[in-house]
Amino acid sequence: MPRDVPRPVITEPDLPARPAAASERDVRTRNPVLVIRHGAFGDLLQADGALRDLREHHRDRRIVLLASSPYTRLMSRCPHVDEVIADPRAPLLQLGRNLALLRTLRERGFDRVYDLQGSDRTALYRRLMPEPSHWLRKQNPSDSGTPDRLAYAWMLAQAGIRVRHADAPDPGWMADDASGLLAAAGVPSNYIVLIPGSAARHVHKRWPGHTELARRLAELGHAVVVVPGPDELELARSLPATVLTAPEGFLDWFALAGVLRRASFVVGNDTGPTHLAAALGVPGLALFGSHTSVERTGIRMRAFDAMQVPDLAQLPVDVVLAEVMRRLPRR
Template sequence: MIENRVEKILIVRLSAIGDVIHSLPTAYALRQKHPNAQIDWLVEEQSYPLVKLNPYLDNVIILPRKRWKKLINKDFIKGVRSFFSFFKKLRAEKYDITLDLQGLFKSAISSFLVNPNLRMGPSDGRELSTLFYQAKIDLPEKKGHRIYKYLHFAGALEAEMNEINYGLKLTPVIKSRVSRLFEENKIDAKNKIVVLNPFTNWESKNWFLESYFKLANELIKKGYYVIFTGSRDDKDAIDSFGAVEQDKYSNLAGKTDLQELAEVYRRAALYIGGDTGPTHLAAAVGIPVIALMGPTDPETNGPFGEGHTVIQDNSLECIRCWDRHCSRNMQCMKSISVEQVLRIAKKKLSD
């Protein structure tokens, strides 16, 4: 049993974007149980903007791993000093508990170097992470969505796990920035907006770009406005889109940060994409999602909540293989047709 008098908690979930999004409800659950505690979050730079939105946290701290790598390569001594100076400041906070939601070496060693009174983490942690925990949390054996896995950590601190609250508080400043972005890109918000996010971080999870382009043109013909999103690296590939009407789509790849992306999605009527962080962000802000999935499992990794649809061909022997690079000619993604996605999209848009 954890004592009710917990004054300082540090949540450690460093990356990736999708898992960080699924972890966000733990902050709300812990805040309900420990309303007067200082609850902080240690995260890497990429996901920082989303965690920073959460009103149930007191401080969001960036773990500057990339900066340390650059420093060490340039000036080893300076890089090492920066590393130890960072954790010295965190130790000075005198945390009662660090709660490692990630269960990897990088998160566990971070928790260890913070030196709280109690280090907690998953009993099934990888990369020798369990060696650093003083209390190991047994997660449910039954397979379920990752969001429940992360809430189970809050349950270990006697918090209620029934309510899902991401804490994505989109401020007037963020909304104003997106309004300006829409004006600059001449986005026609009078018609329903459909967001297409073609790329993921695994080659095997990507539906085909030409299929997204065909789908986009069909949606444009039906009177919808299409917005493509993605990273800066995706921009050039998406720029090759030949639209049937040039003023009925925009390519916002690389033009938003994560906070602005959340607001873009909030303004849309529908999101379509693969198993990737933006897909989970769209679900978190409450718009209908169509997820195109092959190598991963919708039960654990699909869009969370009601009103979403996963398209996956479960008749294939190789489905849910979890391979990052496909050796089977991308059969699972080839089995998803433009007509099938369009049919489901039209139904959701007419509801």
């Protein structure tokens, strides 16, 4: 992200909003626009293009994003929004926390809301907030095969907004310069990233062939890199690959994006970093079992493709390796 782009303000709804520093003040103050997209991480990536279209349409208005608390620091770097409000998504019986959020939203006087979440929770927010002149809600049932980014494009077009980016997320603003990190680890300019893990609660998304794939790729002369998350350190260290970590144990999203953006190819499970690689335009391949629809996730973008099989445990390494070698850009 260019250094001269002001970072959005982050507002915690249960705390007084801190005054904006001089560098954060923005001419866009008239009639703020609210965009709701809680997360998870892959969902926010899918929304990146829609946020850019909204920024271009509302050039003179302040765009405020309501996101889940774990993602507010991440989205504070997004150049398409001016402010991020943290939604703790507290259980409905925790009235104090929910009323604090609703008070924050009501006080802002939003006259236009773009509900990219389209959930029961956001429907409740609509009933409890003063009715804005325009509340546009994403229509894309969870059992449809349509990626959310296409639903966003349709929603914005219906609102008379010029759609140029909704179907092509490009979160390059997320990527730090990883050249120093890679050089310090002795990683050459051409390397393949493997993403063997997933959140601990989603072990069914993990293809067990990553260790063998790393060995086979190394035998073919390819440098292999693994960038584990907090649930994957032990798994990553079992692979014959260069494991990139930070002093605290794992790279943050910005360093991870920097590593992925420089990769020659990425192979990963259905997990956040794999979706990030796809959105960054890196060539790659995602491996899916029967847990969801590849089409629904929207991971097929640009040079990124996916393989889906009934049972990931039965997917042969030879099949994946052949597909990687067929798609790998020539050096």
